[in-house]
Amino acid sequence: MYKFISWNVNGLRAVCGKGFADIFAELDADFFCLQETKMQAGQLDLEFLGYQSYWNYADKKGYSGTAIYTKHTPVAVTYGLGIDEHDHEGRVITLEMEDFFLVCVYTPNSQDELKRLDYRMKWDDDFRTYLHSLAEREFTAADGALRKKGVIVCGDLNVAHQEIDIKNPAGNRRNAGFTDEERGKFTELLDAGFTDTFRYFHPDAKDEYSWWSYRFQARQRNAGWRIDYFVVSNNLIDRLEGASIHQEIFGSDHCPVELILK
Secondary structure, eight states: OEEEEEEEOSSHHHHHTTTHHHHHHHHOOSEEEEEOOOOOTTSOOOOOTTOEEEEEOOSSTTSOOEEEEESSOOSEEEESOSOGGGTTSOOEEEEEOSSEEEEEEEOOOOOGGGTTHHHHHHHHHHHHHHHHHHHTOEEEOTTSOEEEOEEEEEEEOOOOOSGGGBSOTGGGTTSTTSOHHHHHHHHHHHHTTEEEHHHHHOTTOOSOOSEEOSSTTTTTTTOEEOOEEEEEEGGGGGGEEEEEEOTTOOSSSBOOEEEEEO
């Protein structure tokens, strides 16, 4: 079994003062992926026994950033999408393992008044193309046959896909993260051969959110959004063992999400 955790920590140095090391130990993941670390190289020496770590920093200080802690040595590690327009904000890390790719992503927010929506649409298309290129890669299985590698995508995808993924769908219809355009791009990703693992196990679950605004006591009222995901290529469906949301864990405006894979 592999256990994967993904968490937008909204500033890793801040969450380190809120018990991050204890949470990390308690969750005991094989792969622990972080988004919005808001760090530069050398700002924090945070290593854990038995783990290797990989970091992608934004050029801009105190902004964006991703990291992966892993118990398993990857075959290769790449940073970004290989597209200069997208690769200055530290948003993607890809670990290539023997039979799958793990992609940790912090998807750009469309921002207030949808200032960045056009850019977001370009990102979604380019990111989907990137995932397709990974899904075409092959490996030699134990029986000697050539098979396609699986692709596991995790992170803050900055979109609530369905109306049950958000507390107030009517009131947020044209807000960043719940526009028809963003939701449509997520549908395109699923239609291209990927599965939202939480919905695979919990197709009708309501009030299951992973992000809450710091305003209006949103978390106390559970007025949230489900915008943090594990999405997998469909050739991994028979290896899915469980997917969950750790709403009991605090420290950020997001909570961790989990995937168990055979």
